[in-house]
Amino acid sequence: MDVQLLVACSVMMTLMVLLPGPDWAYLIAAGTSGRSILPPIAGVLLGYLVVVAAVAVGVGAAVAAVPWVIVVLTFSAAAYLVYLGVRVLRDPPVVAAATDGRAELDASAGPAPVAASDRPWLRLAQGAGVSGLNPKGLLVLVVLLPQFTDDSGSWPIPVQLAVLGLIFVGCCALVYTVVGFGARAVLRLRPSAMKVVSRVSGAAMIVLAGALVVEQVPHLAGWA
Template sequence: MDVQLLLACSVMMTLMVVLPGPDWAYLIAAGTSGRSILPSLGGVLLGYLVTVAAVAVGVGAAVAAVPWVIVALTFAAAAYLVYLGVRVLRDPPVVAQADAVVAGVAPGDGAPPVTGDHPWRRLAQGAGVSGLNPKGLLVLVVLLPQFTDASGSWPIPVQLAVLGLIFVACCALVYTVVGLGARAVLRLRPSATRIVSRVSGGAMIVLAVVLVAEQVPHLAGWV
């Protein structure tokens, strides 16, 4: 593949990932939960890897040709974000739990259990957030094919897979910083944990409303 094309694609995808969205809100919530961010981060990356594989085998083109599929996925993503946001707002990590994590006290050693779900459940949640994230779908389904070269030596599916993996790598880098940054707040200022957690939970709900609002013109055009 053309090196300049790869660089241009990498810059574009990094800029897209840096823009705050559902993934950011979820990783911030994961970082302030008092647990390792790895299951949540791994779930987000897994969701995008599945989408990349689907795009590479041609599912992306089929989805792009049917506009209502994107709309349906957007509404599903909005509903899922509201569900996660409400959960974070209803059960934010408390200061006592944050203090236990900072002190290195494991749950069950005389400290209250740290708020959080089983790692496999957080992995599934992360995959749901990224798998239904309309921004990620637009990048992989709509923008990615524009950086392929039909006259290149690599088949189009291989090019899509490589470009998709670059996108996932960008996500891994940016979201690791986001999650660890939220965790740093937990360690440096445990009292701020509840505030950051509530902000991330509220952000999920606000983003869900924005996603639905963006689809209203499309629905109006079909009526």
């Protein structure tokens, strides 16, 4: 692959990951849940790996050629974000006093803001749902990624797409690990801010859902 294309694509994908979106809101909420942040992070990465695999085998081109598929996925993502956001607002985390005098997240005092179960696989599935339906991720992997491939390169196009997609997932792993663990670390130092941040992240998911729907209105108007 062309090194310049690879660098340009890496910079573009890193900037896209750094833009706050549904993944950020979900992982911040998960970071305040009092449970391990690893399953939600792994779930988000798994969702993107599935999309990368689909793009590499040609599904991405087929999706891009059928505009209504993106619209359906966007509305599905919006509905899912509203569901998660409402759960966060209804069941914020609880702060309990630890034996050493420091405030700790109390996972037993009520439902977690994003996951209603201690089962890691369920939180992993939730994370995969958030990223797999995230229009921003789909935009990067389905629309932007093919623009950085080289038809004259020595690697087949599917291999190039897979490599570029894995770079994107690597960027996500780095940024979202910092976001998830950073949210938890900050909130442990400032437990009084936990409910505020949790509710802000829940509201952010609902607002982002509305923004996703608004973005699709011109497409719907064009079909009318």
